[in-house]
Amino acid sequence: MEHEPDAPILAQIAARLRAYPPVPVQPEPGQREAAVLLALTRAREPEVVFIKRAEHLNSHRGQVAFPGGMWEASDASLLDTALRESEEEVALPRHQVEVIARLPRRTTRTGTPVTPYLGVVPGDVPLRHDPSELDAVFRVPLGYLLQQRHLVSSEFELLDGCYEMPCYHYGDYRIWGFTLNVLIHFLNTALDARLGFAYLHDRLPAHLRAHLIELEEEDLP
Structure with missing residues (x-):
């Protein structure tokens, strides 16, 4: 496997996040928790790895996410969860x-705490999705995600109605919701991207507005 030279942006990310080591934390006792892997490819033009969950699943069907899943008793830590699930889902x-x-632990709209880990993977690593869980694994150029003009809004059908929500459109995929929150906070913190969608705040009910990220939000704890 030929080694790709690091892009300057990867060095910038590593330097900016040096104070936030990948500590293999444990879930809270009695709490169902999850972990995901925000994987960046090591290449001249880094990409972010995403998955699209299968349409036949009972929950989160068809949604775009990072590789990851629920902590299991056999996992040594939440970091182990993220790595295990990434191997199972996308090989x-x-x-x-x-x-x-x-990265900071966040809680999904349904109340599940999720710990995201940031990792760098070889640019030419072959990824393949598990069709029992996923419809696709795909990559999006980091440069694309850093452009505010690509952060748009689209209508989504939620349990209590249809709402205009921020998202990225990339091909046939829409990156939104919890995954978008983690992604935007990472880009703003590690690369000072200054991405935001405050223009949507007044159009949403309070229970959804609370999950939108503002530019003034705190840095990584």
Whole structure:
């Protein structure tokens, strides 16, 4: 496997997040928790790895997410959860993941705490999705995600109605919701991207507005 030279942006990310080591934390006792891997490819033009959950699933069907899933009793830590799930879902060998940061734990709209880990993977690593869980695994150029003009709004059907929500459109995929929150906070913190969608705040009910990120939000704890 030929080694791709690091892009300057990867060095910038690593330096910016050096104070936030990838500590392998444990879930809270009695709490159902999850972990995901925000994987960046090591290449001249880095990309972010996403999955699209299968349409036949009972929950989160068809949604775009990061590789990851629920903590299991056999997992040594939430970091182990993220690496195990990434290997199961997209065949990403854990020994090829250079984990460089633990991002802030966030809670989904349904109340599940999720710990995201940031990792760098080889640019030419072959990824394949598990069709029992996923419809696709795909990559989006980091440069695309850093452009405010690509952060748009679209109508989504939720349990209590249809709402205009922020998202990225990339091909046939829409990146939104919890995954978008984690992504935007990472881009703003690690790269000072200054991405935001405050223009949508007044159009949403309070229970959804609370999950939108503002530019003034705190940095990583």
